[in-house]
Amino acid sequence: MELTELGWNPVFQQHYEPFRERGYSVGRIVKEHRQIYDVASPGGERLGELAGKLRFNAALRADLPAVGDWVVMKEEADRAIIHAILPRVSKVSRSVAGAVTEEQIVAANIDTILIVMALNQDFNLRRLERYLLLVWESGASPVIVLSKSDLSSDAEGQTAQVQAIAPGVPVHAISALNTEGIHALETYLVQGRTLAVIGSSGVGKSTLINVLAGKELQRVNDIRYGDDRGKHTTTHRELIVLPNGGIIVDTPGMRELQLIGRDDGAGAAFEDIVRLSESCRYRDCQHRNDPGCAIQGAIASGELDPKRYQSYLKLEKELAYAKRREQEKGRRVNKPDRKTERIRWEED
Numbered sequence: 559m560e561l562t563e564l565g566w567n568p569v570f571q572q573h574y575e576p577f578r579e580r581g582y583s584v585g586r587i588v589k590e591h592r593q594i595y596d597v598a599s600p601g602g603e604r605l606g607e608l609a610g611k612l613r614f615n616a617a618l619r620a621d622l623p624a625v626g627d628w629v630v631m632k633e634e635a636d637r638a639i640i641h642a643i644l645p646r647v648s649k650v651s652r653s654v655a656g657a658v659t660e661e662q663i664v665a666a667n668i669d670t671i672l673i674v675m676a677l678n679q680d681f682n683l684r685r686l687e688r689y690l691l692l693v694w695e696s697g698a699s700p701v702i703v704l705s706k707s708d709l710s711s712d713a714e715g716q717t718a719q720v721q722a723i724a725p726g727v728p729v730h731a732i733s734a735l736n737t738e739g740i741h742a743l744e745t746y747l748v749q750g751r752t753l754a755v756i757g758s759s760g761v762g763k764s765t766l767i768n769v770l771a772g773k774e775l776q777r778v779n780d781i782r783y784g785d786d787r788g789k790h791t792t793t794h795r796e797l798i799v800l801p802n803g804g805i806i807v808d809t810p811g812m813r814e815l816q817l818i819g820r821d822d823g824a825g826a827a828f829e830d831i832v833r834l835s836e837s838c839r840y841r842d843c844q845h846r847n848d849p850g851c852a853i854q855g856a857i858a859s860g861e862l863d864p865k866r867y868q869s870y871l872k873l874e875k876e877l878a879y880a881k882r883r884e885q886e887k888g889r890r891v892n893k894p895d896r897k898t899e900r901i902r903w904e905e906d
Contacts, residue, residue, distance in 0.1 A: 563799060563805075564598055584631070590794070594606070594607060599633070618661065623640060629642065652692060671699070671755075672766075675704055732766075747770060751805065752797075
């Protein structure tokens with residue numbers, strides 16, 4: 559398999575060049591198994607292990623390889639030793655569920671992300687806003703896929719609701735059962751371009767991948783009786799090179815979607831609200847009872863759904879809190895280890 563079929567491009571080549579001159583080969587992470595990896599390269603797939611220096615220098619979880627990463631390595635007969643990760647052009651990240659704030663990279667070097675939401679009991683605009691924020695923060699381009707349109711009595715109306723909260727984002731209503739709307743998604747399957755599929759458990763991500771591939775690549779189960787939700791089948795992230803061109807990353811359903819707290823996602827996900835706030839009479843408008851508040855005016859006229867505005871405020875608070883915790887963690891990580899410094903000084 560050629561590197562270009564795996565998504566290689568001149569940007570990665572430029573970063574790889576110093577390693578190439580030193581005799582390293584390059585490959586892409588296609589699957590992760592707790593710091594053991596499947597790495598694809600022109601020589602085929604092989605098991606990859608971390609070099610001791612890379613493992614030792616990884617201060618954070620995000621410093622280790624993730625599915626989609628390009629890595630430089632020394633290849634041996636039956637395995638590869640991973641020495642470095644090439645700079646990422648994009649990364650889909652979330653905060654690890656729990657009390658400790660730590661970035662978990664869901665997938666790296668993604669061009670387009672298909673956000674899958676089913677048009678049955680899974681339909682939830684507020685959750686979709688969180689996914690959109692996650693995607694805009696990643697550096698990839700979002701595409702919304704509304705699955706199971708055959709189970710909806712108002713697919714057209716639900717599609718319009720989604721378009722209202724995601725201006726400019728492509729929205730496709732599909733049914734994998736009867737392949738309705740699938741043809742429109744095939745335009746995103748371009749050789750060398752990487753897609754990722756994200757969404758809640760049971761929305762039909764694996765089924766969608768099988769349909770796009772034209773054969774069963776991922777195991778799927780029947781939907782549960784009573785709530786029309788698919789049974790969760792994907793248990794790990796995996797990069798798949800499709801037979802008809804393009805690369806796709808399947809991901810497990812996200813039960814908890816905690817955001818990281820970067821600076822650029824909220825403005826893109828809530829562009830309509832940001833644009834309204836810029837039209838307020840006063841620069842320091844608090845958007846409550848201030849005279850000339852464009853946001854309150856839009857809510858009163860029905861232009862802006864108050865639930866969407868409340869969702870925006872909630873996510874803004876969550877992002878600010880996540881950012882503070884991230885900064886505090888950075889201070890702890892970068893705090894000098896006096897014992898280590900003393901040992902190094904004695905060695906010098």
